[in-house]
Amino acid sequence: MTTMGLRERKKQKTRIALIDAALDLFLTQGYDITTIDQVAAVVDVSPRTFFRYFSSKEEVALSLPQDGQEILLAELAARPADESPHQALSNAMRVMLDTLREGDAAEARRFLQARQLIGSTPTLLAGQMCLMATSERRLAEEVARRRGTDPDDLHTQFVVSVFTALGRICFEHGPDDLSLLAERLEQTLAIAERCLRPGWDR
Amino acid sequence: MTTMGLRERKKQKTRIALIDAALDLFLTQGYDITTIDQVAAVVDVSPRTFFRYFSSKEEVALSLPQDGQEILLAELAARPADESPHQALSNAMRVMLDTLREGDAAEARRFLQARQLIGSTPTLLAGQMCLMATSERRLAEEVARRRGTDPDDLHTQFVVSVFTALGRICFEHGPDDLSLLAERLEQTLAIAERCLRPGWDR
DNA sequence: TAACTTATGTCACCCCATGACAGATGACAA
DNA sequence: TTGTCATCTGTCATGGGGTGACATAAGTTA
Numbered sequence: 001m002t003t004m005g006l007r008e009r010k011k012q013k014t015r016i017a018l019i020d021a022a023l024d025l026f027l028t029q030g031y032d033i034t035t036i037d038q039v040a041a042v043v044d045v046s047p048r049t050f051f052r053y054f055s056s057k058e059e060v061a062l063s064l065p066q067d068g069q070e071i072l073l074a075e076l077a078a079r080p081a082d083e084s085p086h087q088a089l090s091n092a093m094r095v096m097l098d099t100l101r102e103g104d105a106a107e108a109r110r111f112l113q114a115r116q117l118i119g120s121t122p123t124l125l126a127g128q129m130c131l132m133a134t135s136e137r138r139l140a141e142e143v144a145r146r147r148g149t150d151p152d153d154l155h156t157q158f159v160v161s162v163f164t165a166l167g168r169i170c171f172e173h174g175p176d177d178l179s180l181l182a183e184r185l186e187q188t189l190a191i192a193e194r195c196l197r198p199g200w201d202r
Numbered sequence: 203m204t205t206m207g208l209r210e211r212k213k214q215k216t217r218i219a220l221i222d223a224a225l226d227l228f229l230t231q232g233y234d235i236t237t238i239d240q241v242a243a244v245v246d247v248s249p250r251t252f253f254r255y256f257s258s259k260e261e262v263a264l265s266l267p268q269d270g271q272e273i274l275l276a277e278l279a280a281r282p283a284d285e286s287p288h289q290a291l292s293n294a295m296r297v298m299l300d301t302l303r304e305g306d307a308a309e310a311r312r313f314l315q316a317r318q319l320i321g322s323t324p325t326l327l328a329g330q331m332c333l334m335a336t337s338e339r340r341l342a343e344e345v346a347r348r349r350g351t352d353p354d355d356l357h358t359q360f361v362v363s364v365f366t367a368l369g370r371i372c373f374e375h376g377p378d379d380l381s382l383l384a385e386r387l388e389q390t391l392a393i394a395e396r397c398l399r400p401g402w403d404r
Numbered sequence: 405t406a407a408c409t410t411a412t413g414t415c416a417c418c419c420c421a422t423g424a425c426a427g428a429t430g431a432c433a434a
Numbered sequence: 435t436t437g438t439c440a441t442c443t444g445t446c447a448t449g450g451g452g453t454g455a456c457a458t459a460a461g462t463t464a
Binding site for chain 2: 123126127152157158164166168188191200201
Binding site for chain 2: 449450451452453460461462
């Protein structure tokens, strides 16, 4: 990759350190009572600097899901054109989970930590839903492209909504293990298969 | 109804006044830049008193959707037992919209105002989604009762998720008129009908 | 009217978030 | 190596969200 300078590397390190410190404190003593000052103190930076990396307390907790959604979008765009919209969405999700399983262990650990935290914190659950709503718009654009309709088309939105609904069933209140999570995904997709008519998403 | 005393009546009036003042200010000058002090000033109460009626700035904006969801839950529980889960959910939603159309005009106006505000404010959109997630749990319990399963059953959660997905398609980015909204609801339900196999929700 | 209960206002405080400014540090060319 | 520049960081000050404590005002009941 492009060799980045010392400054850039330090920034990356600080960012990761802030995420780790925040997730750790949030999980051990609770999101609400944890202050930015505490997080900053662990990383040994000023509280002001925290806000130069993350625009809010919520953002640091949601940074991983946010990245995940970007990856999902990218995977979706890369799916072959002959897959139906729902197939493409499902496969993109599968690829994302597999990539996470085969990648850096520390990254996977952070991902699961963030998931657990969000699942047990209403405020963050709300924020994550908002993220999904945003990406839903972009998913709709991709699905619309495949179906040859407008993104505002009700049927297209239905396809997207069913998919995000499946995603939420998997990831909320799901197991804290990537393999079990992949298993749960397959189970959920199988249910959708049984409930929906063939070719419903064309 | 039970004749409530002067104190209780004043409380109701203050609550409604706070909601109206808040919605008005939020819509005219924006949610973020509106301060609690401004809202309190319009109603002529101290800012501290505002927080005795609503636990947060967000809550006052979401109080109407919150009430709406309670009503939906109640309507669902009242649906006859021979309706399938999805039929019962759909009919409960229809009844709720009809009730709103036939009820107090001021209340309907407030409802539409709140919807418009929430739709154009990401923070509130997030909060509303969180509300839905909460009520989804209770919807799942009712659907589980009808299907004779556990609320954690994946198929049961799928039924609930499809329904809430349909609800969101209707209410987000939908028209600002109750009749048109009811129309959009029927269109969306029709699409689901075409996509799902007969008896999928049993 | 008197005693009780409850709502409200005032005050003080903490935390989140942001703008402004100065100092520290890495990047880069001579 | 040195000097210059860009950028990151810390400090300070400010405003708004949200809460606890306490005194006072108002409604309730006898």
